Amino acid sequence: MSKIIIGRYIPGNSIIYKMDPRGKIIATFLFIVIIFLANNWLSYLFLSFFTLLAVGATKLKPKVFWDGVKPLIWLILFTSVLQLFFTTGGKVYWHWGIFNISEYGIQNSIFIFIRFVMIILISTVLTLTTTSLEIADGMEWLLRPLRYLKVPVAQIALVMSIALRFVPTLLDQAVRIMNAQRARGADFNSGGLIKRIHAIIPILIPLFISSLTIAIDLATAMEARGYREGAKRTRYRVLRWSKYDWVNLGYFALLTLILLLTRTY
Amino acid sequence: MKTGIKKIDLQGLVTLALFVAMDIVLEKISFGPSTVKVGLGFIGSALLGYYFGPLWGGIGALISDLLRSAIFGVEGGFFPGFTLSAIVGVVIYAFFLYQKPIKWWRVIAATLLVTLVVNVLMNTYWIHLLYGLDLRAAFLQRILKELITPWIQIVVLYVILNAFQRVKIRR
Numbered sequence: 001m002s003k004i005i006i007g008r009y010i011p012g013n014s015i016i017y018k019m020d021p022r023g024k025i026i027a028t029f030l031f032i033v034i035i036f037l038a039n040n041w042l043s044y045l046f047l048s049f050f051t052l053l054a055v056g057a058t059k060l061k062p063k064v065f066w067d068g069v070k071p072l073i074w075l076i077l078f079t080s081v082l083q084l085f086f087t088t089g090g091k092v093y094w095h096w097g098i099f100n101i102s103e104y105g106i107q108n109s110i111f112i113f114i115r116f117v118m119i120i121l122i123s124t125v126l127t128l129t130t131t132s133l134e135i136a137d138g139m140e141w142l143l144r145p146l147r148y149l150k151v152p153v154a155q156i157a158l159v160m161s162i163a164l165r166f167v168p169t170l171l172d173q174a175v176r177i178m179n180a181q182r183a184r185g186a187d188f189n190s191g192g193l194i195k196r197i198h199a200i201i202p203i204l205i206p207l208f209i210s211s212l213t214i215a216i217d218l219a220t221a222m223e224a225r226g227y228r229e230g231a232k233r234t235r236y237r238v239l240r241w242s243k244y245d246w247v248n249l250g251y252f253a254l255l256t257l258i259l260l261l262t263r264t265y
Numbered sequence: 266m267k268t269g270i271k272k273i274d275l276q277g278l279v280t281l282a283l284f285v286a287m288d289i290v291l292e293k294i295s296f297g298p299s300t301v302k303v304g305l306g307f308i309g310s311a312l313l314g315y316y317f318g319p320l321w322g323g324i325g326a327l328i329s330d331l332l333r334s335a336i337f338g339v340e341g342g343f344f345p346g347f348t349l350s351a352i353v354g355v356v357i358y359a360f361f362l363y364q365k366p367i368k369w370w371r372v373i374a375a376t377l378l379v380t381l382v383v384n385v386l387m388n389t390y391w392i393h394l395l396y397g398l399d400l401r402a403a404f405l406q407r408i409l410k411e412l413i414t415p416w417i418q419i420v421v422l423y424v425i426l427n428a429f430q431r432v433k434i435r436r
Contacts, residue, residue: 008337032344032395082402108397115396123343127335135335152324155278160328162282163289167336170283170290197421201428204308207290209432211283219276229275 008068008127014059015244016129021138023245024126027252031122034252035115037259044114046262050255051118058129068124069117076116084109136160137239154230166214170207177206273321281321284313285329292333303417310351311375311422312429314358322363326355346391354383367430372423380415 016024031051038047055065069076087105094101126135140157147153178188181202188199273281288309295304309329313322330351334343361375389403 028343029345036397079396079398079402079406082406083399086399086402108399112396112398119395123334126343127337132332132336136332139331139335155273156324156328159278159282159285159325160332162279163285163328164332164336166283166286167289167332170286171293174290174294193417194420197417197424200305200421201425204425205428205432207287208429211287212280212432215276215280215283219279222279223275227275 008124009131010060010064010128012059012129014057014129015247016054016058016125018242018244019129019248020239020241020245021130021134022141022239023241023248024130025135025138025142027248028122028126030252030256032119034256034259035119037256037263038111038115040262040264043259043262044111046255046258047118048114050251050258051121054125054251055121058125060128064128065121065124068128069120072116072120076113079116080109080113083112132164133237134239136164137237141239162218169214170211173210174203174207177203277317277321281313281317281325284309284316285325285332288313288325288329289333289336292329293337303414303421307354307376307379307418308421308425310355310379311358311362311426314355314360314375315362315426315429317359318363319356319359322355322359323352326351344391344395346394347388350383350387350391353387354379357382362426367423367426369423372426373419376415376419376422380411380418384411 035047038044084101084105085099087102087108091103092100093103093106130138140153140160143151143153143156178186182188186199186202188196188203191199288306291309292304292306310326313325313329316322317325327348330348357379358375361371361378365371385404385407389400389407392398392403393400
């Protein structure tokens with residue numbers, strides 16, 4: 001439990017830190033869309049080059065990016081290896097039952113490996129260089145057009161900021177509850193499955209009750225301070241679009257263009 | 266707790282926010298021996314569906330998924346498909362559990378349907394789409410885990426929902 005870090009933000013002051021969170025979120029989305037365009041060696045080469053350039057532009061240590069990839073490395077390798085055995089086509093090098101290693105299989109598994117790593121790296125760039133509050137503000141702004149579909153965006157924004165504020169509080173609470181139960185002899189890390197299921201209840205119920213109490217108190221406090229539903233309100237935290245964001249979007253537009261030109265049709 | 270289907274008052278909204286926070290916290294906890302690790306995230310989803318119904322529970326799932334990616338960063342990259350999966354999961358739980366008495370068959374049906382529709386069909390398809398993985402390979406990779414975990418989840422959910430029913434808050 002104590003190993004859980006809230007927010008992966010690492011302070012810094014390279015160009016990526018000066019960008020607007022909205023621009024960065026849009027760019028991350030765009031990257032996941034354009035990664036579908038890459039389908040040959042040249043396009044994958046450009047894709048990797050641009051991604052590594054973005055990683056380099058954060059001026060963070062490579063180790064923090066490796067930490068992002070590390071928990072998934074076995075999944076990535078396993079997936080690539082499965083892909084290796086199941087793709088057919090091209091020259092066949094080895095064949096046994098339903099398994100075979102072919103020219104296309106080797107190529108595909110390398111492509112999938114690159115795709116995995118690049119997607120993880122770009123999302124890591126976003127979460128490392130932007131505070132979670134900024135990301136939430138950016139997401140709220142991006143959800144705004146949904147109000148024309150009668151989606152309650154203002155309420156979603158409120159729920160988002162309250163939830164974000166209380167995640168660390170509830171995490172602390174959960175740790176404290178677990179310690180309190182341990183002091184009375186509860187054991188969370190041994191015994192069979194059924195025993196462990198029953199061990200969760202003394203954590204969950206107090207957590208649930210304290211959430212409900214916080215909610216009642218907070219709603220009362222908000223109303224006491226003049227919060228009314230649907231009333232017109234101003235904004236204190238405002239996001240500002242800067243010149244660096246045009247650089248950012250231009251960079252991804254360039255990558256899109258290059259991928260469109262280099263891919264095979 | 267007062268939560269309507271369409272209208273929601275401030276207290277309901279704040280409660281939803283805290284449930285979303287609880288969902289995010291639970292997602293980070295897993296239990297069991299290292300061979301069969303079971304995450305607790307499904308409890309958060311089931312509670313959102315159970316207490317807030319398909320509409321506001323679904324909205325809660327949306328927010329929870331977005332915030333989780335903002336706070337922790339999504340393992341394997343952000344992809345809107347997984348957000349959709351989270352919403353569908355809560356809607357299925359809500360369909361079986363919202364404002365209904367807790368019965369074994371409801372918990373079993375909800376969990377199996379979530380496992381089948383969300384974990385097996387949707388998430389496999391997203392992985393196929395996102396990483397260009399062969400569909401058969403993607404299925405093979407997930408199927409073993411999805412054959413074991415739902416049965417554990419059913420027992421956990423039944424025990425926990427029954428325990429939660431005993432909590433009554435009065436002020």
